[in-house]
Amino acid sequence: MRRRADRAPRGTVPRVRAAAGRPRKRGVDLSVDLGPLRLKNPIVAASGTFGYGTDFLPYLDLRDLGGFVTKGLSLLPRRGNAPPRTCETPSGMLNAIGLANVGVEAFLSEKLPALRDCGTAIIANVFGETQEEYVAVARRLNGAPGLAALELNLSCPNTEKGGLAFGVSPPVVRQVVAAVRRAAPDLPLIVKLTPNITDVAVAGSAAREGGADVLSLVNTFLGMAIDLETRRPVLDNVVGGLSGPAIKPLALYMVHRVYREVGLPVLGMGGISCAEDALEFMLAGSAAVQVGTLNFFDPTGSVRLVREIEAWCRSAGVRAVRDLTGTLRLPAGRPPAPCSG
């Protein structure tokens, strides 16, 4: 157990060597393997909800997380959509931020150096409006000091194919993943799937064929909100992405399906807000989980989850949290079939 005095003061970037990969000396082993990556615990802060990591230093110690994913990075800086670009919904939120970000060059020159030796896995989230842009951003990040992996956001509209998201077409998924794989051979490649597709496992298999090491899912579900008084959409962009507890059962099902069908390590997410949620995703097949919307309503929530998972494992007699992955007990003799009503 680390002593409090060993820690850097709040608000500063700790200058200690990353302890990722080393299990704690006593108690529950929280470390997990995510394909080629080893994380010190299974909690990773999700893209778009955790800034560039340093934004959360007033609230938590980055060393306590398994890792975090940066805001999506594009080739050039982007201002994103006009406000209103978020709104609260029952048990969730809609966002249409429009992928506002500082751009890959400013990330490399300003954001990443500030995170040197931050003691947790830094995963860069990448997107583009064309395949060439994905490739250019990935090539620029390949070999950047301190980066643990890339996460490809396939929910971005493909401007060359009429604006449909890259992730909805399995042949496009295979092609863009293969191109990025070639452009960034030195970094583990996590491919983030869109849930706005009939069968997410088909896109997952295409990503595996393209060379993905890990699949992360889910991104947000397309949705909208209407203001009855004004008879206008609440979001200026009209359509947004739904996240938070409202999507948890949908996300859990998709993780279960991809884990059983695709054969790659899974990094699941969607509405996780307590240790039990995270552990359910692990039973369904997640090797680790991401936590998104929770960071907005409880900025210390991700670290709380790490502590709660450790306490749960201790009380359940689980010595290594990674042993839980995929241990869902399914009804005997009955193949799981999609069914409703």
Ligand SMILES: Cc1cc2nc3c(=O)[nH]c(=O)nc-3n(C[C@H](O)[C@H](O)[C@H](O)COP(=O)(O)O)c2cc1C
């Ligand atoms: C405000 C906001 C911004 C987001 N930006 C990104 C992004 O830039 N790239 C990405 O891959 N996912 C982005 N996401 C999706 C989240 O990373 C996550 O997949 C989704 O919110 C589901 O998890 P949650 O229910 O725990 O929030 C964003 C989500 C929110 C709420």
